[in-house]
Amino acid sequence: MNNKPITEFMSLEEFEKIKKFTKGKETPFLVINIEKIEKNYEELVKNLPYAKIYYAVKANPHPEVIKLLDKKGSNFDIATIYELDQLLDAGISPDRISYGNTIKKEKDIAYAYSKGIRLFATDSKSDLQKLSKNAPGSKVFFRILCETSGSDWPLSRKFGAHQDLIYKLILECKNLNLEPYGLSFHVGSQQRDIGQWDNAISQCKYLFDAVKKEGIKLKMINLGGGLPSRYIHHTLDVELYANEITRYLKEDFEGNGNGFPEIIIEPGRSLVGDAGVIISEIIMISKKSHMNQYKWVYLDIGKFGGLIETIDESIKYPIFTEKEKPHEKTKEIILAGPTCDSMDTLYENYKYSLPEDIKEGERVYILSTGAYTQTYSSTYFNGIPPLKVYILE
Amino acid sequence: MNNKPITEFMSLEEFEKIKKFTKGKETPFLVINIEKIEKNYEELVKNLPYAKIYYAVKANPHPEVIKLLDKKGSNFDIATIYELDQLLDAGISPDRISYGNTIKKEKDIAYAYSKGIRLFATDSKSDLQKLSKNAPGSKVFFRILCETSGSDWPLSRKFGAHQDLIYKLILECKNLNLEPYGLSFHVGSQQRDIGQWDNAISQCKYLFDAVKKEGIKLKMINLGGGLPSRYIHHTLDVELYANEITRYLKEDFEGNGNGFPEIIIEPGRSLVGDAGVIISEIIMISKKSHMNQYKWVYLDIGKFGGLIETIDESIKYPIFTEKEKPHEKTKEIILAGPTCDSMDTLYENYKYSLPEDIKEGERVYILSTGAYTQTYSSTYFNGIPPLKVYILE
Structure with a gap:
């Protein structure tokens, strides 16, 4: 993911814990780390001790x-x-x-x-x-x-x-x-x-x-x-x-x-945003032509599954793969969702990078998806059920 | 609605029938006229008799x-x-x-x-x-x-x-x-x-x-x-x-x-689009300043309730009020949805008109909403349940 190590966003220990907890669960889903929300809350209280906190429920x-x-x-x-x-x-x-x-x-x-x-x-x-x-x-x-x-x-x-x-x-x-x-x-x-x-x-x-x-x-x-x-x-x-x-x-x-x-x-976002990770599987990797510069990578989650804030590529989530190594060889790609609506393209202008040897069926971890995701997901667009949620244990 | 009479979109008889059928039902909801889909289907068969029709289920x-x-x-x-x-x-x-x-x-x-x-x-x-x-x-x-x-x-x-x-x-x-x-x-x-x-x-x-x-x-x-x-x-x-x-x-x-x-x-759209009408209530009419040219009209349905195709004001639905008369005195307004997300504004650049004397609590009829609406609605954004559907009887 653009050569930023995952440790800029979460500890390796947390990443391992999430991978272990979610192994075998059918994608896509959101996993929420309640401890992280607690930490964010305490930090906010410490920094603005005189403020009364009213959590914006809509965020999550x-x-x-x-x-x-x-x-x-x-x-x-x-x-x-x-x-x-x-x-x-x-x-x-x-x-x-x-x-x-x-x-x-x-x-x-x-x-x-x-x-x-x-x-x-x-x-x-x-x-x-x-x-x-x-x-x-x-x-x-x-x-x-x-x-x-x-x-x-x-x-x-x-x-x-x-x-x-x-x-x-x-x-x-x-x-x-x-x-x-x-x-x-x-x-x-x-x-x-x-x-x-x-x-x-x-x-x-x-x-x-x-x-x-x-x-x-x-x-x-x-x-x-x-x-x-x-x-x-x-x-x-x-x-x-x-x-x-x-x-x-x-x-x-x-x-x-x-x-x-x-x-x-x-x-809202500042309390729960980084406490959520969406785990998704790569459905397909393809090219539009032999000579295309960028491959298209299609995930099993998209704009209508909870990532609506990618509209106009506004919110740019950190995205990592299973075996995330810093400095591995990566390639710029276009990222899209699974539905038959081409508005359901996630990032085309801003180029994400994925490992060169990434394969269909592998998982991606979409970080900082704890706010404004699950409840935004569509009720049954393309027949796809709303996003599942797990609480990290 | 911009001086086009409702008869350009449906007969007065159908409009009356819809008003009668939906009276007393709590807004917002979508009402589907199955007969109209039948008519559209028959027309398509007549016009393209050699084509095998595969209905795009995702539309509705x-x-x-x-x-x-x-x-x-x-x-x-x-x-x-x-x-x-x-x-x-x-x-x-x-x-x-x-x-x-x-x-x-x-x-x-x-x-x-x-x-x-x-x-x-x-x-x-x-x-x-x-x-x-x-x-x-x-x-x-x-x-x-x-x-x-x-x-x-x-x-x-x-x-x-x-x-x-x-x-x-x-x-x-x-x-x-x-x-x-x-x-x-x-x-x-x-x-x-x-x-x-x-x-x-x-x-x-x-x-x-x-x-x-x-x-x-x-x-x-x-x-x-x-x-x-x-x-x-x-x-x-x-x-x-x-x-x-x-x-x-x-x-x-x-x-x-x-x-x-x-x-x-x-x-998809051509079969079911004009067979749906979303009925919504005006929650609030307000101004941002004494001198504002346009009033804001807030409906109880918006982008996350089923009108996602208003993104970038792409699809412009015909919108009529309860007592729709041609040539009545209208005013240009800005139209927005009910949620605490300001992306949930429907039409701001393209100006819709509503009768000058329109009041909060009155209903609006959003026509041609039979395709790509209900299943697009968010699962519980802002706590709001997904859009209800009735079949016109």
Whole structure:
């Protein structure tokens, strides 16, 4: 895999353990290393000790993942009432859950409220009115639209609103029996430019100050997600991100009378991403013509089996073979999935390398696939069942 | 919807019937009009009476769709052994099934062969050898790589091989106990340029002639899929496509000693596309700023609920509201799905229009969603269950 040794991503010991555990299991499947999530969680707590963690359930809702994070004392951010039901069924109390999706049906707000949810994200007048009617007295935080360039999986303009609108929404809370509690933003998933947090935090400060003049004291900033996981292209360590974010917060909120706000963070990818490995078999290796430069390598997993984040080759997973040796002789190839849809090609422009003597039937290990894979897999496209999951033992 | 009346896509009677049948059912869901598939099938038979139809099961594998096409005498093209099992369970005999995926595991070939499948697609040396070993005596057809520009959902280079390679593969069959039966191609799904069939058929003729000199007589051409369904942008009628394709075939294969080959066609989208309607509710209508030109309209279905073909805004479904009137006052909007992923935006560059007075909670009817929707839906992304399906009664 492009001459990076596997040890940049996991220990040889872990790789051996995974190989041993998964031997004989029919591909494709995802294997999750719960210990790694625990380690990531503890590291995040250490680096941002003042932040309340709300795990973004959508990243990986596997019951064992939820169980671990429950045990560690994490809070949870949900996208839908289906996720809410899952958490409540797992015995998690509603005061540890925030409803972070700004797109909500009225009846879903009412349902969440009836179950005890009192913390909601919002970004529009319409949603605020629905909250007022169906979740009176709740705390609301307002999502501001911020710049997401620099991220591998940018979040564009779908969520959040501009400051002018957010300002008015905050003031409207007075008449709506809602508590304007704080602000949130999301700098884009797998964000490589730490400076984007600086910009977003400045925007928060501006709004904190503006509404203060109207007698409203916001208390919380939700830093969203965006902390990176480890894919092919190196990112800075979470510790560095944390230190910089802390510095931005201090600069804006300490020593100028604002006081340090309550901080929430919603990690998903950074907690579970590198805790998952998808194991797949090479179905076929072929050429299109005698003179083709690149062979096509077809795996038994593709875009519709869980690797949808390869769209536009956005997320580049580290991929290794069974007998991974550094510096072995490799060749650049084109990588594709198994379905009869040619959109189901994984990497054609960005060239992955595989050992020259790789053969059909051999396994590949697609690392850092713990987030946004299994639940993205299609229900039965081409008749293929959804991706299986195992917990590493 | 951009000032095209709904009658360009379905009769008012059918629209009323669908509204009546689906009233009170919780959105989102897909409703399939089996009668329409029957009509499309009959029309195709009428227009290409000499072609053997192999329905591309992946387009919509719903049991009722399979049942109807079985009754009509259709054959079936499968992508995987899972689809094979479904068909066999439905009582369809293996001599009516072709294994059209060129990417196959050895054990899957063996399984299909053991169940009686004797017709396989191929495009590589490796697959041909696997077929020889696991499906001896079978008929194989060779997929040629052809140009797919002009199609809304192009099939790029994932499938097929160039003529030079196909030529050699055909000759190799002699020593492999396989019958080189014919050629196939696929001009890309929703292909608007009929001329692409002309090019592909010419390629076939060239190969028919070339291998004839080596004593091999190919017997069949599989025209693949690509016939259009009705989306926003008008396409020519299937009748015109059929007439042109027939003309190309005659020009190349009649009157020059070749004889008219057996013709196979693998329709998917053109049979089932316009037989499906997805019914969705508007969750939220909002603005990002006071001064924004376009409102955002969020539906309870999006890319991960079944509308994955909106990627890059490729397929543009006709969308109508409950009380669809022509010439009513409309406004251009941005359309997005319900999940916490901003890739789940449906149409932002291409502007759809909705009535000015449209409200949250109202329904929209997404037409021509009978193909490549339900089975594409994600298994539980954001906790949302896969798309429900109803058969119109």
